[in-house]
Amino acid sequence: MNAPAFQYGAVSSPIVTPFDADGGVDTHALANHVETLVDAGLDGVVPCGTTGEFASLTDEERRTVIETVVEAADGRIPVIAGAADTSVSGVLARLRFAAEAGADAGLITLPYFHTSTDPDGQRAFFERVADDSPLPIYLYDIPATVGESIDPGVVADLAGHDSVVGLKDTSGDLTGIDAALRRTPDSYTVYQGVDAQLYPTASLGVDGGINALSQVIPEAYVALGEALRAGDDDRALALHREAIAPLFARCAEHGFAPAAKVAAGHRGFIPDPRVRPPLTLPDAAGREAIADDVDAALEVV
Incomplete structure (x- = not known):
């Protein structure tokens, strides 16, 4: 399978899910x-x-969100x-729906x-998904919410699978992302998931980022990509x-779903920053600071 085409320095936005006054997906x-x-020039969503x-979304709401996007x-x-x-089976069901909805790839x-209990368990999980995936897939390393990092050997091994086309690394571990870049082929795409590490890891060779705040200040991320491609390090x-x-x-300080919603609301990009429990919005002082x-x-x- 072929991944969607991106250029060096590209940034995609993991977009918020706006909710209406009744709490449903807006x-x-x-x-x-x-x-x-899209108008701002970002490279993907x-x-x-x-x-x-x-x-915090039901299965039906997930479908609605993907179809809408x-x-x-x-x-x-x-x-x-x-x-x-x-x-x-749950991952495959979500990938099948995403494919039916017209998505270009999946993130798992x-x-x-x-x-x-062993890296072999990680490998088996991803392999079973990849073997039957209807879409190209990116692995998503986010130990803060999953409970563990993807083993570097597993990343390297899975890079040879036809369906596994890249990695979003939100571990914050520069050594780990460097290992992923060194141990995977040039055709394998590595995205930095930590906004503040996008520029520092450009020198390691990341292909770009999937960054939450790109939906708040897309101008800065587009400009950063342009500067990186132009070799303008001072600007970057x-x-x-x-x-x-x-x-x-x-x-x-506030968590990226609540903070991104407050910030996007400040820009007028979404009408209401409400979140679902257990997430909470920053207090008035926090919103003003954002x-x-x-x-x-x-x-x-």
Whole structure:
């Protein structure tokens, strides 16, 4: 299988799931948000990821979100659909629906709650999914929520599978992402999932990022990609230090689904930042601080 085509320095957005006043998925706001990000020049969108609160959505709502995003993207940028679940059959069911909806690829984690007792367990889980996947798949390494990192040997082994085309690394471990880059072929795509590490890992050879705050200050991420491709390190470093890293640090205090929603709401990208329990929104002071950091970031661009 072939992965969607991206260029060096590309950034895709793991988009939030807006909710309406009744608490349901606001499909109109979601479609408008996708349109905003397409117009801003981002390279892809990722519905039903961590920032999209996928774990708080019903199966029907997940379907609605992916269908809405695919329709809104309208083939202009790739859609990588989150398909995480705790069982092989559950992941495959989500991948099949994403394929039917028109998504270009799927993004899968290790099972959460149960962790593996041996790297062979991780390998077997991913292999069984990959063997029957209707879509190209990206592995998603996010130990903070899954409970363990993907073993580097498993990443290397799975890179040879026809269906496994890349990795989103949100481990925060620079040694680990360097190992993934060294032990996988050039055709294998490695994305940085930690916004504040996108620029630092560019020198290691990451292909780009899947970054939550790209839906808040897309101008900064587009400019960073342009600077990286042009070899303008001074410009890239300034965007990293003065725009992306400070906002990332602020949002990390509050969690990225709530913080991204507050920040996107401040930009007028979504009408309502409400989240579902157990997530909570920042207090008034926190919201003001996030808004101030968004404005400061935009001044750098």
